[in-house]
Amino acid sequence: MTRVALIAHDEKKDDLVDFAREHAAQLAEYDLIATGTTGGRLNEETNLDVDPQASGPLGGDLMIGAEVARDRLDGIVFLRDPLRAQPHEPDISALLRICDVHDTALATNLASATFLIEGLADQERQ
Ligand SMILES: O=C(CO)COP(=O)(O)O
Numbered sequence: 001m002t003r004v005a006l007i008a009h010d011e012k013k014d015d016l017v018d019f020a021r022e023h024a025a026q027l028a029e030y031d032l033i034a035t036g037t038t039g040g041r042l043n044e045e046t047n048l049d050v051d052p053q054a055s056g057p058l059g060g061d062l063m064i065g066a067e068v069a070r071d072r073l074d075g076i077v078f079l080r081d082p083l084r085a086q087p088h089e090p091d092i093s094a095l096l097r098i099c100d101v102h103d104t105a106l107a108t109n110l111a112s113a114t115f116l117i118e119g120l121a122d123q124e125r126q
Pocket of ligand 1: 061
């Protein structure tokens with residue numbers, strides 16, 4: 001089953017909830033995980049069933065990175081806040097790096113998230 005992780009920094013959480021609602025029919029077909037607060041919001045504000053990991057600053061990015069390291073994720077949408085420093089920047093860098101190591105699809109803004117989600121749908125049709 002296709003497995004996707006959804007993550008957003010605080011200033012981007014509204015955007016991710018909107019994105020998830022927009023693509024709900026497709027995302028509902030996937031096994032979804034998320035960092036803690038993001039996952040909580042998605043579970044409350046959409047009809048999706050998301051498995052929340054720890055909150056980002058408490059290790060959630062690293063937990064998702066571990067899934068990437070095991071090749072257990074097909075894609076990650078990670079809406080980062082490019083305008084504010086995060087206290088757990090090293091964890092974020094580790095997640096981005098391990099996606100490159102494992103060649104795992106990673107979208108860090110809405111425009112690329114749309115391509116990622118459309119690309120996964122295309123892959124399934126093949
Ligand atoms: O900080 C995050 C990603 O780096 C997101 O974590 P939360 O979803 O727990 O807010």
